[in-house]
Amino acid sequence: MLPINRFAAAVFAVVLPLAACSEAGGQEGAKADTSDSTYLGTVSFNAGPGVSLGAADAPVTLVEYASLTCGHCKDFHEDVLPRVKADYVASGQVRYIFREYPTPPVELAIAGFATARCAGEDGYFDVLDDYFATQVEIFDSARAGTVRQTLIDLASRHGLSESDFEACLNDSDVRRAISRAVDTGQAEGVNSTPTLILNGERSNTPEARTADGMAALIDAALAG
Numbered sequence: 140m141l142p143i144n145r146f147a148a149a150v151f152a153v154v155l156p157l158a159a160c161s162e163a164g165g166q167e168g169a170k171a172d173t174s175d176s177t178y179l180g181t182v183s184f185n186a187g188p189g190v191s192l193g194a195a196d197a198p199v200t201l202v203e204y205a206s207l208t209c210g211h212c213k214d215f216h217e218d219v220l221p222r223v224k225a226d227y228v229a230s231g232q233v234r235y236i237f238r239e240y241p242t243p244p245v246e247l248a249i250a251g252f253a254t255a256r257c258a259g260e261d262g263y264f265d266v267l268d269d270y271f272a273t274q275v276e277i278f279d280s281a282r283a284g285t286v287r288q289t290l291i292d293l294a295s296r297h298g299l300s301e302s303d304f305e306a307c308l309n310d311s312d313v314r315r316a317i318s319r320a321v322d323t324g325q326a327e328g329v330n331s332t333p334t335l336i337l338n339g340e341r342s343n344t345p346e347a348r349t350a351d352g353m354a355a356l357i358d359a360a361l362a363g
Contacts, residue, residue, distance in 0.1 A: 182260040184316070188323040189238035190256075190263055192224070197234035199227070199360045202336040204324045206242035207251040208278075209332045213271045215348055222350040227357055237267070238320040240332050247277060250290050250308065252317050257307035258297040266297050 183191045189202070201223065205212040220235075227233035241248035255266035270277070270293065280289040294304040307313060324334070335342045335353075338360050346352030 182263055184256070184260055184263075187236075188320045189236045190260075191234060191236045192264065193228040193234040194231045195234060197228075197231055199233045199338055199357055200236065201233055201357070202236045202238060204238045204240040204320075204329045204332055204334040204336075206240050206248045206332045207267070207270045207274070208244055208248040209242050210274075211348070212333045213274050215333050215335075216267065216271045219348060219350045219353050223353060223357070226354065232361060233357060237264075238324060239317045240321055240324050240329060240334075241317070242332055244281065247281065247286065247290075249317065251293075253307045253310070253313050254290070254294045254297070254299065254304065256313050256316060257294075257299055257303065257310065262297050266293070269293055269296060 183195075203215070203220075205215070223233060223235060228235050239248075239252045241252065251266070251270040255263045255270075258266045273289075273293065277286060277289055277293075280286040291301050291304050294307075295301075299307065327336075331343075333348075335347050337347075337356055342353075342356055344352070347356055
């Protein structure tokens with residue numbers, strides 16, 4: 140899924156009348172289990188562009204540029220990332236950095252990212268889990284013209300009221316944080332999502348998008 144060529148803070152204004160947003164493609168499948176009991180660690184908003192998970196001094200760093208409206212990102216998040224977190228982040232071997240990179244329909248991706256940031260460091264990845272698990276429902280509600288309420292309901296599951304949600308979409312700090320992640324990605328030549336960077340080297344091979352393949356790449360980086 141190709142990302143937007145430009146990112147402007149003004150796109151946040153599009154979110155307010157979300158019922159009029161353009162149609163989005165969907166993915167078939169059951170909702171994922173969003174519980175995450177395998178990792179109790181440190182989530183940080185203050186470690187550069189994006190949001191980091193795990194030990195700052197881990198020997199391996201995995202960066203993912205992803206969008207909440209990207210089907211392949213959903214697959215990576217649900218099929219590969221749990222293995223990375225359980226086997227490598229929890230043990231202090233990998234530091235994982237998620238960088239927001241909104242793809243069309245951009246306003247839906249931004250609304251999800253803003254909600255995640257407003258849920259705080261303890262709630263950020265819980266919101267991502269929830270959004271990816273309900274991605275099909277969100278796309279369906281976009282077609283039906285009810286997506287704004289769907290996103291408000293999602294926010295409410297993570298402690299945000301409707302007024303909190305509205306304030307979140309207009310929060311200048313949130314806008315700057317997401318813009319910074321996008322700017323960094325554009326500077327690094329990111330042109331698709333998910334883009335995976337392992338210890339500074341791009342790892343966008345098909346193997347990297349499987350749990351076993353990513354584990355092999357991380358093991359090689361640790362051995363090296």
